[in-house]
Amino acid sequence: MVRDCGLMAAVLSSVLQGAKSLVQHRRLHVTSVLEKAKTGAEHRWLARQNSDPYVKAAHRNNYRCRSAFKLLEIDEKYKILLPGHHVIDCGAAPGAWSQVAVEKVNSLGEDLKASFGFVIGLDLLHISPLEGAVLLSHSDVTDPVTQNKVIGLLPSGKADVILSDMAPNASGIREMDHQRLVSMCISLLDLSDRVLRPGGSFLCKLWDGSESNVIRDKLRQRFQDVRNVKPKASRTDSAETFLLARLHKKNPSSVP
Ligand SMILES: C[S@@+](CC[C@H](N)C(=O)[O-])C[C@H]1O[C@@H](n2cnc3c(N)ncnc32)[C@H](O)[C@@H]1O
Incomplete structure (x- = not known):
């Protein structure tokens, strides 16, 4: 899974509760997670992740995180x-x-x-x-x-x-x-x-x-x-x- 390390824990911990199987997979199913996002802040964060070129490049290059x-x-x-x-x-x-x-x-x-x-x-x-x-x-x-x-x-x-x-x-x-x-x-x-x-x-x-x-x-x-x-x-x-x-x-x- 590619992560925005700094914000990841704070925002996704609530989003991912009950979706532990997602954590075990390397790919983050953003659409599925978006459906689970509860607050506006979570939606904004996930949308930003989804459009971030460094997140995409991290996926491509097999880096664990955009950092x-x-x-x-x-x-x-x-x-x-x-x-x-x-x-x-x-x-x-x-x-x-x-x-x-x-x-x-x-x-x-x-x-x-x-x-x-x-x-x-x-x-x-x-x-x-x-x-x-x-x-x-x-x-x-x-x-x-x-x-x-x-x-x-x-x-x-x-x-x-x-x-x-x-x-x-x-x-x-x-x-x-x-x-x-x-x-x-x-x-x-x-x-x-x-x-x-x-x-x-x-x-x-x-x-x-x-x-x-x-x-x-x-x-x-x-x-x-x-x-x-x-x-x-x-x-x-x-x-x-x-x-x-x-x-x-x-x-x-x-x-x-
Ligand atoms: C932004 S993340 C690092 C991302 C990492 N550079 C990477 O590229 O994967 C910051 C990390 O600092 C760790 N951290 C904070 N305080 C720490 C401490 N006192 N000792 C060790 N790690 C700490 C946090 O647990 C967190 O995982």
Whole structure:
């Protein structure tokens, strides 16, 4: 099933109650679900999904979620995922970013001439198995115990790239949701200080707001290049933006 990951759980949970068989199939029968949609918001969301070119492209390319195209677009421009890289994908469910990472870092070893990479994805939710990735379901990445586990699973204990498309369940109160997401991004900085190789990259989702500078400044202390990126696949009417930090500095442990 191709999903709009952020809104999916909130809107479809009520729609799909009593339609569990739909969840088990890879294809979402939009017509059938539309009939079950109860509210105007659900109808609007489903209609938008149905006409979204990225949802269609995700179906065609067998990506689990349209968000794959956000990462593909960012990577196309900045080349953060290279064969041989070791990647941590935080908030990985349903797994589209991990799918992209597996392809880009050659963790399946499909290109015999290139280095083999490694991908580890984790999420609070269940993540269906994905060839080429180690997945930790029901894991809170902000928990130091989970972070230690991730480090233990990384070959050599080091990573080249940390990805985070993590998002809390939105309350609808924009400033509060923004602050919660900023705190989640900040909690990843400890992990970044411990595992990222010099020269490594960090990409995190943010809902823009008053505290965006806090995380941006912390990243600037640790990385040589920090910028906002808004891929075309990210909806223009969404506060979603991404912070891309590249060229991890050599000695971030002295950073407050
Ligand atoms: C927008 S979705 C990610 C979509 C994913 N990048 C993909 O392409 O399939 C955000 C995810 O962040 C997860 N998440 C939120 N807080 C988390 C936490 N503390 N630890 C791990 N995952 C978390 C949610 O469960 C949700 O699945």
